[in-house]
């Protein structure tokens with residue numbers, strides 16, 4: 213039987229505010245343990261939470277960017293549970309009245325547009341952190357307790373592991389474009405749980421789902437979901453039942469393991485947070501936030517395709533981050549050959565970024581200087597291959613293209629008379645290759661051009677070299 217997977221994701225994104233959600237403690241990552249805490253985030257008696265307005269602004273931004281309806285009134289609720297990383301014994305979250313509902317996110321998977329609908333986006337505080345070290349027990353760090361999160365809950369519209377990771381990548385891209393989260397999965401500022409069930413393909417009834425936790429990279433997300441789908445299918449095929457439970461992904465052994473049986477919402481005894489008034493977001497607030505939202509990733513990709521005549525593939529890569537897209541647009545201001553600039557960025561520049569594991573802001577060549585180099589190539593002043601060498605030199609020396617070309621005498625030789633004598637010499641010294649050509653093997657032309665390139669240190673104009681040898685060899689042929 214053929215099965216299909218039904219997958220929904222719950223994504224937690226840490227908001228990049230300076231202070232925590234309900235107190236003025238710093239949210240700085242990597243500080244000494246237990247240096248960012250106060251009576252509020254420690255939940256000491258008599259302390260009162262005060263809502264961080266910036267966190268609400270950020271959450272509204274994300275809700276707007278993902279086409280959600282924003283509720284005028286939303287309510288903070290206590291989610292009660294005991295766990296050592298939760299000093300208060302409850303987490304302040306939103307339950308039946310979240311900030312935003314019914315949105316959607318669109319992205320491409322293997323060239324096809326896919327839409328995933330969102331159930332809700334709500335605001336909540338993070339728990340603290342436990343460190344399990346050796347046999348001395350566990351250590352608690354309050355620093356993360358109370359940092360602001362949004363939770364983005366999708367409908368189970370996802371069908372494959374690839375769709376899940378592409379959806380997650382799109383969410384991350386939107387968060388980064390909006391500048392509201394650093395999206396760093398390694399540091400845990402972007403986390404994801406997946407609800408997975410399988411059913412016979414073509415049926416509507418949902419199977420029993422399991423919840424996967426600890427998916428802290430795109431790669432783990434895909435691998436864990438893949439594993440879990442296979443595990444559920446083989447249970448069903450063997451006549452066994454899928455148990456509703458929470459499972460943990462083990463990235464070392466590449467398996468999921470049962471962690472605990474799934475808790476129900478009523479286990480948490482949700483009730484409205486008595487220390488906070490309802491959050492009221494009026495039209496004016498929303499429209500003020502709307503005005504601060506710049507072009508979103510999908511809008512930018514579509515504009516790049518339309519205005520610069522690029523393929524989806526090219527536009528998508530160029531718009532991967534806002535900074536990369538800006539760099540591209542700075543280069544084409546100087547040198548508006550859209551295709552050439554796109555090719556150079558996606559091949560040469562991106563290779564350098566990948567090899568050195570850096571972002572475009574740390575790329576040593578300024579956009580206007582890259583534009584100038586590409587202009588020299590386009591105008592035929594230097595060959596494309598010499599251009600690549602100049603590109604390397606620009607990175608190494610910080611000099612501009614014009615200076616390197618001048619100093620090293622790299623100007624392309626397009627003057628036939630200059631190449632003529634060298635070509636004659638090559639023909640004279642290559643009787644075997646000449647014979648081959650005369651017998652009809654035109655591929656051997658490449659050999660002659662290669663020799664000429666060697667003699668001129670790559671400076672010969674390849675088209676002219678090609679014409680020159682063709683002319684000379686055809687003359688030999690005709691003269692018998």
Ligand SMILES: [Zn+2]
Nearest residue numbers: 235237250253
């Ligand atoms: Zn605090």
